[in-house]
Structures are given as structure tokens and as C-alpha cells.
Amino acid sequence: MxxxxxxxxxGDVLTQEHFxxxxxxxxxxxxxxxxRDRLSQSGLDEKGSSNVTLAVDEALTNVIRHAYGxxxxxxxxxxxxxxxxxxxxxxDNGAKFDPTLAKxxxxxPKKPGGLGCYxxxxxxxxxxxxxxxxxxxxxYLTKLKGRISK
Amino acid sequence: xxxxxREKNGVNLLEVDGEIDxxxxxxxxxxxxxxxxxxxxxxxxxxxKVSYIDSSGLATFVEALQRVNRNQGxxxxxxxxxxxxxxxxIAKLETIFTLLGxxxxxxxxxxx
Numbered sequence: 001m002x003x004x005x006x007x008x009x010x011g012d013v014l015t016q017e018h019f020x021x022x023x024x025x026x027x028x029x030x031x032x033x034x035x036r037d038r039l040s041q042s043g044l045d046e047k048g049s050s051n052v053t054l055a056v057d058e059a060l061t062n063v064i065r066h067a068y069g070x071x072x073x074x075x076x077x078x079x080x081x082x083x084x085x086x087x088x089x090x091x092d093n094g095a096k097f098d099p100t101l102a103k104x105x106x107x108x109p110k111k112p113g114g115l116g117c118y119x120x121x122x123x124x125x126x127x128x129x130x131x132x133x134x135x136x137x138x139x140y141l142t143k144l145k146g147r148i149s150k
Numbered sequence: 151x152x153x154x155x156r157e158k159n160g161v162n163l164l165e166v167d168g169e170i171d172x173x174x175x176x177x178x179x180x181x182x183x184x185x186x187x188x189x190x191x192x193x194x195x196x197x198x199k200v201s202y203i204d205s206s207g208l209a210t211f212v213e214a215l216q217r218v219n220r221n222q223g224x225x226x227x228x229x230x231x232x233x234x235x236x237x238x239x240i241a242k243l244e245t246i247f248t249l250l251g252x253x254x255x256x257x258x259x260x261x262x
Contacts, residue, residue: 025173032169032202050233057204061172108242111216112209115241119205122240 015041015081021060023068023075023092032057035079042081043145051123052086052143058116059090059099059139067094067137085125086143093136098129153181159261161192163253167199170207178207182214191223194256198229203237215247226256 017038021027032053039049056077063075071094078089102117109115121127126142151168162185170178185193195211197203211227218225226248230238238244250256 025171028171028173029169032171047236050236053202054204054237057171061204061206064172108246109208109212112213113205115205115208119240 013080013082015079017079019077019079021075021077023064023071023073023094025061025064027075028057028060028064031060031077038079038081039086042086044086044143048143048145048147052088052141055120055123055141056088056090058119059141062097062099062116062120063090063092063094063137066097067092069095084145086145088141090139090141091136096131097137098131099139100127100129151177153178155181155185158257161194161257161260163194163196165196165199169202170200170210171202171204172206175204175206175210179210179213182210183217186214186217186221186223186225189221189223191218191221192260193218193223193225194253194260195225195227196229196253197227197231197234200234201231203234205241208237208241208243211247212243224260226250226259228253228256 015038019031019034021031035053035056036049039052042049044052060075073092073094076091080087099117099120105114105118120141124141125144128140130138130140151166151170151174154165154167156163164181164185166178168174185191215225228250229252230249235249238247238249248259250259
């Protein structure tokens with residue numbers, strides 16, 4: 001279900017790891033554990049690491065729910081640790097789904113739902129979405145180091 | 151995730167143990183609905199053993215609160231851990247839920 005590996009690194013990256021997940025909600029818990037383990041070595045403070053874990057979990061949930069819509073598919077995750085930031089790319093070949101376009105929910109929410117994309121945008125310092133037919137959905141999340149996380 | 155259910159002085163107590171996410175929240179939702187779809191239900195959800203919650207978990211609680219209010223019931227969430235409380239606060243949910251520090255405090259409110 002969860003495969004991890006190291007591939008060629010780019011630029012000033014300190015650590016780069018590739019993961020491959022199957023789009024099933026059962027994969028979420030084990031992946032969070034792996035991510036927490038990497039983040040604990042990144043130098044991010046505890047709150048920052050928790051925020052990254054939640055944002056990535058929400059992004060993966062979106063892929064399972066919206067991009068693949070319950071169908072089985074592959075999700076590729078690239079984790080990169082730099083001196084000044086952590087970057088995580090989440091790629092899939094499901095239906096086009098851009099979480100950056102989601103309208104911010106009313107807070108507090110009067111009805112269930114709509115918070116996932118808001119968490120991704122709020123908890124990360126930079127969120128970029130790209131799509132092309134060969135690469136599918138590509139979501140790039142960045143968390144800067146050296147800041148006290150709210 | 152495990153859910154332990156008991157009753158004390160006419161109040162249903164639900165203790166959740168584990169992480170609440172998109173995978174586990176349907177189980178929580180089902181168990182909650184069994185309890186809150188009764189008129190005038192009194193429910194305490196104890197989250198002292200929950201270290202993680204995502205938006206699916208929050209949505210489950212928001213839906214539960216709506217149903218409790220519709221049925222003239224009462225819902226208190228107690229013993230939130232720091233990371234879980236933080237997620238509630240990001241969504242400003244502390245303004246619509248009654249969040250208390252302990253189960254005893256919540257029982258005191260619902261049985262007075």
C-alpha cells in the first residue's frame with residue numbers, strides 16, 4: 001500500500017523521498033506516521049509539523065474523494081527537505097481537481113464540509129496547483145522553516 | 151479508532167480512542183447518530199485519547215451538533231488534547247460547541 005524510496009535529488013535538497021500510495025482511505029493513517037517521522041527530523045517546530053501533516057492528509061483525502069471518486073488509482077508523493085523549507089508534491093491521474101480554487105468556507109461552519117481545502121491553504125505557506133494530461137493533478141505544498149507556527 | 155460507550159445519570163458518554171480522519175469518521179458518525187436521533191438526548195464526547203482530527207472529523211461533529219439541536223438535546227465535547235483543540239480553533243468551532251476541560255465538569259453541566 002505504501003512504498004517509499006529515494007531517487008535523484010535536486011539542488012540544495014537535504015532529503016528527498018518518493019512514496020506511492022493506493023487511493024484508499026486505509027492508506028491515510030500509515031502515511032501520516034511516515035510523514036510525521038520525516039517531519040520530526042526536518043527542524044520544523046511541533047505545531048508546524050502538525051500543520052503540514054493535516055494539510056497533506058487533507059490533500060490526499062481530496063485525491064481519494066474527488067480526483068479518483070472512490071476508484072482505485074495511484075497517488076505519488078514526493079517529500080523534500082531543504083535548509084529553509086519542506087516541500088511536498090502530491091500527484092495523481094484522477095479527474096482534474098484544483099483545491100486552490102475552492103471558495104473559503106464560512107467560519108464557524110454552519111453545515112458540515114468545506115474545511116479541507118481551507119486547511120490546505122491556511123496551514124501551508126505556499127500552495128501551487130498544476131495540471132497536464134500526462135502528469136495529471138500536481139499539488140505543490142511548501143512550509144517555511146524558522147517561523148513560529150500559529 | 152475505538153469508541154467506548156457508557157451511560158451515567160441519564161447522560162450518554164462516548165470516549166473516542168485513536169485518530170479521527172476520512173477513514174475512521176464514518177464509524178464515529180454512525181455511532182453518534184444512533185445516540186442523538188432521540189429527542190432530548192444528552193451526550194458527552196470525551197476526546198482525551200484523540201491526538202489527531204481532520205476536516206472529516208470536524209464535519210462529523212458539526213453534523214452531530216445540528217441533529218442534537220434539532221432534537222432539543224445537549225452535546226458537550228470534553229478533554230480535547232492540544233492538537234485537536236487547535237484544529238477546532240482554526241475552524242472557529244470553539245464558538246459554536248461547548249468544549250469543557252473534563253468529563254466530570256461536562257456531567258455537572260448536563261445533570262444539574
